[in-house]
Amino acid sequence: MPRPRSEKARQSVMAAMRAAVMSDGYESVTIEGLAAEAGVSKQTIYRWWSSKAAILGEALLEGSLPSPELPVSEDLAEDLRAWFSAMSSQAEHLASVEVARALIAVTATDAALGLALNKRLADPIIEQVVSRLRTAQDAGDVRRDVDVAVVADQFIAMSSYAALLGRPLDEARVDAVVEVLMRGIGAR
Amino acid sequence: MPRPRSEKARQSVMAAMRAAVMSDGYESVTIEGLAAEAGVSKQTIYRWWSSKAAILGEALLEGSLPSPELPVSEDLAEDLRAWFSAMSSQAEHLASVEVARALIAVTATDAALGLALNKRLADPIIEQVVSRLRTAQDAGDVRRDVDVAVVADQFIAMSSYAALLGRPLDEARVDAVVEVLMRGIGAR
Amino acid sequence: MPRPRSEKARQSVMAAMRAAVMSDGYESVTIEGLAAEAGVSKQTIYRWWSSKAAILGEALLEGSLPSPELPVSEDLAEDLRAWFSAMSSQAEHLASVEVARALIAVTATDAALGLALNKRLADPIIEQVVSRLRTAQDAGDVRRDVDVAVVADQFIAMSSYAALLGRPLDEARVDAVVEVLMRGIGAR
Amino acid sequence: MPRPRSEKARQSVMAAMRAAVMSDGYESVTIEGLAAEAGVSKQTIYRWWSSKAAILGEALLEGSLPSPELPVSEDLAEDLRAWFSAMSSQAEHLASVEVARALIAVTATDAALGLALNKRLADPIIEQVVSRLRTAQDAGDVRRDVDVAVVADQFIAMSSYAALLGRPLDEARVDAVVEVLMRGIGAR
DNA sequence: TGGTAAACGAGACGGTACGTCACGTCTTCGC
DNA sequence: GCGAAGACGTGACGTACCGTCTCGTTTACCA
Numbered sequence: 001m002p003r004p005r006s007e008k009a010r011q012s013v014m015a016a017m018r019a020a021v022m023s024d025g026y027e028s029v030t031i032e033g034l035a036a037e038a039g040v041s042k043q044t045i046y047r048w049w050s051s052k053a054a055i056l057g058e059a060l061l062e063g064s065l066p067s068p069e070l071p072v073s074e075d076l077a078e079d080l081r082a083w084f085s086a087m088s089s090q091a092e093h094l095a096s097v098e099v100a101r102a103l104i105a106v107t108a109t110d111a112a113l114g115l116a117l118n119k120r121l122a123d124p125i126i127e128q129v130v131s132r133l134r135t136a137q138d139a140g141d142v143r144r145d146v147d148v149a150v151v152a153d154q155f156i157a158m159s160s161y162a163a164l165l166g167r168p169l170d171e172a173r174v175d176a177v178v179e180v181l182m183r184g185i186g187a188r
Numbered sequence: 189m190p191r192p193r194s195e196k197a198r199q200s201v202m203a204a205m206r207a208a209v210m211s212d213g214y215e216s217v218t219i220e221g222l223a224a225e226a227g228v229s230k231q232t233i234y235r236w237w238s239s240k241a242a243i244l245g246e247a248l249l250e251g252s253l254p255s256p257e258l259p260v261s262e263d264l265a266e267d268l269r270a271w272f273s274a275m276s277s278q279a280e281h282l283a284s285v286e287v288a289r290a291l292i293a294v295t296a297t298d299a300a301l302g303l304a305l306n307k308r309l310a311d312p313i314i315e316q317v318v319s320r321l322r323t324a325q326d327a328g329d330v331r332r333d334v335d336v337a338v339v340a341d342q343f344i345a346m347s348s349y350a351a352l353l354g355r356p357l358d359e360a361r362v363d364a365v366v367e368v369l370m371r372g373i374g375a376r
Numbered sequence: 377m378p379r380p381r382s383e384k385a386r387q388s389v390m391a392a393m394r395a396a397v398m399s400d401g402y403e404s405v406t407i408e409g410l411a412a413e414a415g416v417s418k419q420t421i422y423r424w425w426s427s428k429a430a431i432l433g434e435a436l437l438e439g440s441l442p443s444p445e446l447p448v449s450e451d452l453a454e455d456l457r458a459w460f461s462a463m464s465s466q467a468e469h470l471a472s473v474e475v476a477r478a479l480i481a482v483t484a485t486d487a488a489l490g491l492a493l494n495k496r497l498a499d500p501i502i503e504q505v506v507s508r509l510r511t512a513q514d515a516g517d518v519r520r521d522v523d524v525a526v527v528a529d530q531f532i533a534m535s536s537y538a539a540l541l542g543r544p545l546d547e548a549r550v551d552a553v554v555e556v557l558m559r560g561i562g563a564r
Numbered sequence: 565m566p567r568p569r570s571e572k573a574r575q576s577v578m579a580a581m582r583a584a585v586m587s588d589g590y591e592s593v594t595i596e597g598l599a600a601e602a603g604v605s606k607q608t609i610y611r612w613w614s615s616k617a618a619i620l621g622e623a624l625l626e627g628s629l630p631s632p633e634l635p636v637s638e639d640l641a642e643d644l645r646a647w648f649s650a651m652s653s654q655a656e657h658l659a660s661v662e663v664a665r666a667l668i669a670v671t672a673t674d675a676a677l678g679l680a681l682n683k684r685l686a687d688p689i690i691e692q693v694v695s696r697l698r699t700a701q702d703a704g705d706v707r708r709d710v711d712v713a714v715v716a717d718q719f720i721a722m723s724s725y726a727a728l729l730g731r732p733l734d735e736a737r738v739d740a741v742v743e744v745l746m747r748g749i750g751a752r
Numbered sequence: 753t754g755g756t757a758a759a760c761g762a763g764a765c766g767g768t769a770c771g772t773c774a775c776g777t778c779t780t781c782g783c
Numbered sequence: 784g785c786g787a788a789g790a791c792g793t794g795a796c797g798t799a800c801c802g803t804c805t806c807g808t809t810t811a812c813c814a
């Protein structure tokens with residue numbers, strides 16, 4: 001019989017959080033400001049979310065930027081290069097960097113939530129890489145004894161570190177990273 | 189002619205910051221609490237530091253943990269493995285993790301200061317790796333066309349990412365990383 | 377629609393201000409101390425009052441001590457003497473003196489508020505005197521050309537000055553003042 | 565052998581205090597600002613004066629405005645009127661009002677010092693009035709049984725009260741006061 | 753079709769920390 | 784030893800948000 005939760009309010013808060021993070025950075029977002037921006041009362045926020053980090057978490061999961069597709073051609077090296085280059089150049093848009101930094105800030109603040117978020121966000125990417133590399137193993141292009149999950153992590157770690165430093169990887173570095181990893185995992 | 193700055197006060201603040209970061213995490217450090225803990229007035233803190241981040245910065249630069257030595261034997265792979273393993277197991281001490289997370293938090297908050305700090309702290313490590321790899325290039329163990337700085341970055345990025353997630357690299361992952369990178373850069 | 381202002385909080389602040397003024401004097405009252413004493417947050421004080429003086433003002437207006445009644449007998453001189461004597465001996469209670477001194481301090485600090493307060497507090501007294509003297513004029517006991525408001529002011533000024541100096545008027549001085557003023561205004 | 569106290573520093577502080585009181589009011593004078601204004605170190609101020617009030621006290625005693633002379637003609641009423649009118653119009657200069665208000669503020673804050681200051685400053689004036697009235701008593705213009713000191717106090721109290729309220733006495737009020745008091749004390 | 757109960761906006765509340773200001777004390781150095 | 788310069792510990796200032804708590808008001812469901 002009660003009135004159901006207002007989807008409109010929820011959306012407003014998500015939108016306000018995304019806007020605030022992109023324009024001012026996660027640290028300077030306040031619940032007070034969020035409520036005002038979203039035209040929502042503080043109580044409504046506290047009723048549905050347990051912390052600022054939780055709001056950002058939901059916003060990230062919901063509005064997750066479409067990460068670039070890892071192509072599947074015959075040339076593994078070129079596939080990885082193209083994909084990792086696309087990921088890195090995405091980071092040149094200011095908005096994406098701020099989102100990534102916000103994710104890092106949340107993780108540095110709240111380890112448990114951070115882990116969960118990273119898992120949810122990174123898993124699809126890791127999944128892609130792992131799957132592509134397994135295919136390559138089957139094709140005999142990657143050694144059987146390579147732990148493909150670790151390789152996926154190396155890509156993610158480089159991206160994360162670059163975002164943290166606000167220093168997106170340029171083409172040359174992208175190439176260097178792919179080159180080293182490809183040689184590191186390639187058969188022969 | 190006025191009274192000179194009190195070195196004792198400065199030291200107290202550094203010590204209080206280190207203690208607070210290790211026990212409660214960077215975010216929950218307050219200037220107020222720091223001043224109380226250090227037996228120093230807030231004014232003294234504001235007189236000499238421009239922000240909480242700046243205090244942590246100074247504390248980190250000053251009390252930098254001795255990072256493990258990269259050995260120089262005939263076996264490059266083993267040298268790297270031993271060194272990276274030592275670095276990773278250092279991260280199993282809670283204190284180190286908290287310091288690293290604090291560094292990440294500061295970087296995520298104040299990009300400029302973060303960059304400077306990361307440079308100051310990471311440079312000696314990168315220097316070691318680069319120098320060791322150059323030696324190996326001269327010995328013909330590493331290909332001439334490898335960008336050794338990028339390889340150094342890959343080690344740092346993995347460490348940073350692991351610290352961020354509070355998930356230190358276990359022996360198996362350390363081995364996997366070194367294995368891939370060694371194959372990636374090795375001659376032949 | 378929001379929660380209405382808390383009358384309890386308002387009362388607490390009033391009470392705390394009155395207590396503090398009487399025990400320590402107006403100057404050494406602090407907002408911080410007032411808030412603590414009243415069990416109220418500083419923000420609540422700043423939300424509703426613009427200054428320390430404004431709080432005292434409200435407290436004075438609200439808790440105004442009942443000033444003595446000016447009797448109306450056939451003997452004007454005796455009426456004035458009795459009333460002015462009562463007023464003066466009220467000033468021998470420490471509390472009243474401190475309140476009067478606080479009023480003076482506020483007036484010396486914030487002229488506009490001071491004027492308003494003095495008006496609100498002195499007006500009923502002046503009113504009494506003026507009305508009594510007009511009655512006396514009608515009865516032919518006071519000359520028609522006397523500006524009775526000025527005479528009222530002379531009583532108030534003497535009281536204020538005595539309070540300022542912390543030197544309450546003794547019976548002899550009270551008599552002397554009334555004697556001079558009575559002769560000054562009396563018919564014949 | 566010790567260096568004697570610097571008269572120059574003392575003068576600077578006095579001047580700075582007078583200037584500050586006249587331009588901003590006593591309450592907002594700070595030792596810090598006084599020192600800066602006077603080009604003197606705080607220590608020098610604290611060495612020689614015990615409080616802000618004490619500095620003002622010294623400044624007032626030293627730079628005491630010449631109070632108007634009470635003339636001695638054959639017409640007592642006219643003498644008093646001229647003198648009291650001069651005193652009151654002096655209060656129309658903003659500077660004088662601020663000085664008087666400062667004196668009142670100090671008195672309301674520090675009763676002991678205030679009493680001493682008032683005594684030092686008011687005594688010469690009271691002396692004049694008392695002496696003039698005694699002369700008049702001898703001439704038979706004032707009744708023998710009048711307590712002339714109380715009459716002097718009535719003039720001072722009116723002036724003080726008017727200054728406190730920042731409401732200088734206009735000519736009409738001056739006349740009314742003198743008229744009432746003259747009739748009050750006059751022979752016959 | 754009207755009652756009812758939860759969700760809503762608004763915002764007051766007791767708090768904590770902020771960064772600034774002035775206090776009064778102290779230490780240093782030059783005269 | 785006086786005086787300038789100014790660092791120090793102290794504590795109040797006024798502000799910003801915190802998270803909690805009423806207040807009406809609105810709105811979907813159920814009787």
